Amino acid sequence: MKDMTPYGIRQQIRSGEFSENTSGLAQGFVQGNLAIMPKEWANDFLQFCQLNPKPCPIIGMSSQPGDFMLPDLGQDVDIRTDIPKYRIYEHGVLTKEVTDVTEYWQDDLVTFLLGCSFSFEEALIADGLEVRNITEGVNVPMYRTNIDCKPAGRFSGTTVVSMRPMKPADAIRAIQICTRFPSVHGAPLHFGDPSQIGIADINAPDFGDAVTINEGEVPVFWACGVTPQVAIEQAKPPMCITHSPGHMLITDLPNSRLSVL
Incomplete structure (x- = not known):
């Protein structure tokens, strides 16, 4: 899988042959967190993301409610089938985890894709820094915190963070x-x-x-794109679809497009 193109990996996911976390896959390409909700809730969520760009950086959206193809993000991207594992929320309660959301799709749904820390892991590794979750072949650890997000409309909550242990100098x-x-x-x-x-x-x-935290290392915490799932729990929209933590959409966008320098 690590040597496959983003398109090839998405095809494996769509066919049901791959449903694991995507950390370390498709090096050089952007991965994204997912939030899908009814149009009635989309403007509030968009404002929530704009007010909280660290945990919720928007890198893509559907062009119209009901659109499930996202051509701006890659060849033949179908958001209903191309993520390894999804979560279904009903009135803020996680009710199911599934590998295909075609049967849950509605004509009023709006898709948001948010930036993912898996994209910067490549830059850390290229600089010689170890990323422990990749070394140990597991999903990155993520935690709820007491760091409040700025509320917007019906959405509020606290920030979720991902963690990677490092020596202080690193x-x-x-x-x-x-x-x-x-x-x-x-x-x-x-x-x-x-x-x-x-x-x-x-x-x-x-x-x-x-993950293992060795002697002399400190935990380092980044804002995480699972944060919207906490906001969805509190806002309680009638139905929302997200990715399962660690199970991302792999796009055709190069990571180099995200660097500001």
Whole structure:
């Protein structure tokens, strides 16, 4: 899978042959978090993303309600089938995880694609920094925090973060690198003591998998595109579709397009 093109991976996902997390796949190409909701709720969500660009950087949208093909993001991208695993929320409650949302599709649905930290992982590795979740072959650990998002209309909530352990000097270098990528969460929000941002147990992530933190390393936390799922839980729209954490849309867009330098 690691040697396949984004289009090839999407075809594997669409056929049901691949349904795992996408960290480390399609190096050089943008991956995206997903949020789909009825048109009536879309303007509030758009404003929520605009007010909270660190956790919710928009990199793509459907052109019209009901559109499920996203040609601006890649060849033959069908948002109903091309993500390895989806979550279905009903009135803010997670009710199902599925690998295809065709049967749930409605003509009033609006799709948002948000930048994903998997895109900047490549830049960290290229600079010689280890990304522990890739080294250990697991999904990145993600945590709910006490960092409030700015509310917009019916949407509010706290920020979800992803974590990668690093030595302090490497954490400083990661800040410098990721500042160049504001469209995929930018620089970390915090590093060091997890309790300062409301995380009680670093070894028990709310989403994803725990990773090893070695002696002399500190946890480094980035804003995460799972944040909208917390906002959806609180806003309670009648129906929403998101990606399952770590299971992204792999686009044909090169990561180089996201760098500001």
